[in-house]
Amino acid sequence: MDKEKKDQSKLENQNLHIDDCCSKPSPLISIESICRPSEEKAQLSLPSLNQPFVVGSIQTPVGMVPQVSSSLIWKDHLGTFRARWGVGRMHYTIEPGLYALGQPDKDAPVLVTANYKMSFDCLREAMPVRDVWILVLDTKGINVWCAAGKGTFGTKELVGRIESSGLDQVVNHRRLILPQLAGPGVAAHQVKRLSGFKVVYGPIRATDVPAFLDAGLNAIPEMRCKTFTMWERVVLIPMELVGAFKPTLIILPILFLLGGFGGQEGFWANAFNYGLFAVLAFLSAIFAGAVLAPLLLPWLPGRAFSMKGLALGLVVGLILAVFRGGHLTDLSSRFEILAWIGIVPAVTAYLAMNFTGALAYGSDHALLPKDGELEKGCFFKTRTIF
Amino acid sequence: MGQLVYIKDVVTLKLDREKCTGCGMCLLVCPHTVLSLTNGSAEIENRDACMECGACAQNCPADAVTVNAGVGCATAVINAALGREGGSCC
Ligand code: SF4
Ligand code: SF4
Numbered sequence: 449m450d451k452e453k454k455d456q457s458k459l460e461n462q463n464l465h466i467d468d469c470c471s472k473p474s475p476l477i478s479i480e481s482i483c484r485p486s487e488e489k490a491q492l493s494l495p496s497l498n499q500p501f502v503v504g505s506i507q508t509p510v511g512m513v514p515q516v517s518s519s520l521i522w523k524d525h526l527g528t529f530r531a532r533w534g535v536g537r538m539h540y541t542i543e544p545g546l547y548a549l550g551q552p553d554k555d556a557p558v559l560v561t562a563n564y565k566m567s568f569d570c571l572r573e574a575m576p577v578r579d580v581w582i583l584v585l586d587t588k589g590i591n592v593w594c595a596a597g598k599g600t601f602g603t604k605e606l607v608g609r610i611e612s613s614g615l616d617q618v619v620n621h622r623r624l625i626l627p628q629l630a631g632p633g634v635a636a637h638q639v640k641r642l643s644g645f646k647v648v649y650g651p652i653r654a655t656d657v658p659a660f661l662d663a664g665l666n667a668i669p670e671m672r673c674k675t676f677t678m679w680e681r682v683v684l685i686p687m688e689l690v691g692a693f694k695p696t697l698i699i700l701p702i703l704f705l706l707g708g709f710g711g712q713e714g715f716w717a718n719a720f721n722y723g724l725f726a727v728l729a730f731l732s733a734i735f736a737g738a739v740l741a742p743l744l745l746p747w748l749p750g751r752a753f754s755m756k757g758l759a760l761g762l763v764v765g766l767i768l769a770v771f772r773g774g775h776l777t778d779l780s781s782r783f784e785i786l787a788w789i790g791i792v793p794a795v796t797a798y799l800a801m802n803f804t805g806a807l808a809y810g811s812d813h814a815l816l817p818k819d820g821e822l823e824k825g826c827f828f829k830t831r832t833i834f
Numbered sequence: 835m836g837q838l839v840y841i842k843d844v845v846t847l848k849l850d851r852e853k854c855t856g857c858g859m860c861l862l863v864c865p866h867t868v869l870s871l872t873n874g875s876a877e878i879e880n881r882d883a884c885m886e887c888g889a890c891a892q893n894c895p896a897d898a899v900t901v902n903a904g905v906g907c908a909t910a911v912i913n914a915a916l917g918r919e920g921g922s923c924c
Contacts, residue, residue, distance in 0.1 A: 596889075597887070597888075628862075628863060628865065629865065629889075631863035631864075631865075631887070631889025631890075631892060631893055632887045632888045632889045632892055633892070634892065634893070635892050635893055636859060636893050636895075637859075637893070637895040649862055649863055652865065669867070
């Protein structure tokens with residue numbers, strides 16, 4: 449914790465320096481000489497070698513750079529699994545700084561990513577038998593897209609990280625490959641001006657990076673526009689369910705007991721009649737919103753996800769009504785059905801809308817899981833959901 | 835599924851063709867292929883597909899593109915509607 453704080457304040461210092469004297473247009477040489485007095489220049493920081501996924505180290509002019517492998521160990525998979533289910537997702541970070549994948553030399557490409565471990569894992573897993581440097585920015589454990597939107601994956605952080613990693617001494621070239629989705633946060637021309645490094649925007653998906661490298665840093669159009677596959681939707685379902693779990697735990701017993709006060713018979717008879725139906729109805733709504741909505745997404749009517757959820761919820765509500773049909777004998781039962789036809793779609797629509805957050809809207813907005821990352825509730829314009 | 839499109843004609847994306855140098859950076863960063871390059875100048879080709887992420891404006895060296903970028907999500911929208919603090923959620 450302490451170390452993290454220190455790192456952070458160090459970073460802020462650096463940022464300050466950039467603000468102080470580098471915001472005026474000035475060539476790289478003057479930045480070096482004006483902004484970086486010699487004693488500060490020595491203030492390099494490399495990530496600790498003492499992290500579970502580090503397999504070795506590489507000797508560089510700036511020190512021992514932690515080396516990682518492209519094959520994930522079971523611990524990485526467990527971490528991903530836990531993160532998907534929302535366990536400790538907020539702390540799923542790695543130390544920012546420079547890492548070596550394989551045996552990179554002074555001419556090896558430099559890839560930049562976020563310090564959300566899932567982003568990092570996806571990137572290295574996508575590149576077996578490659579030797580590259582990976583520069584990890586401190587995005588506070590948030591994926592590239594969300595962090596870029598917030599500005600934490602931004603010009604300042606990137607420039608600061610290049611300097612604190614001594615990247616100019618580690619590699620001969622002056623080129624960085626950034627995920628395209630970092631665009632909202634990073635101004636390529638500013639980075640060039642401040643650090644001398646040229647930003648090349650790579651493909652959206654980590655899995656396209658090798659092809660991108662082989663094509664001489666050219667991304668074909670398909671790499672630049674994101675599609676949203678069934679599988680990418682499926683992996684988001686656990687997170688939705690976990691999100692709905694807590695309120696459900698509270699609501700279900702209440703529904704059950706409320707049912708008990710509902711009808712004309714004894715308390716328990718009522719609870720089992722109305723209460724159980726209420727519980728069933730509520731669970732159906734959650735199932736529809738958190739599981740069916742993501743799966744059926746492309747085929748649901750409407751543009752906004754809340755509309756899609758509403759439509760699905762109506763269908764589920766009607767099915768429940770038919771199922772309940774036999775009990776439609778008295779007035780209160782009819783009201784009950786009416787209430788549920790109203791409530792089920794609302795719950796479903798809410799969950800579907802929440803899901804939008806996870807994907808940031810629509811087929812080609814599935815920008816979040818692109819690096820295999822997802823961060824609930826990011827980036828899509830207000831007006832798209834209502 | 836084709837490209838999803840937002841509500842028509844409300845996108846705040848603006849392009850100043852006077853300033854544009856035709857470097858093509860905006861085309862490159864746009865995840866929705868909103869912009870195109872004709873006769874050495876960028877052009878807004880598919881305005882309604884723009885999601886206002888702000889990547890083009892951020893990366894235009896000539897300050898020729900402007901867009902009102904915003905971050906939102908279900909929680910943020912609801913918070914805003916309720917007048918609560920904390921507009922962003924991630
Ligand atoms: S704001 Fe984003 S989506 Fe819109 S044109 Fe610019 S880069 Fe493309
Ligand atoms: S980035 Fe700016 S200068 Fe370059 S093509 Fe686009 S609008 Fe024109």
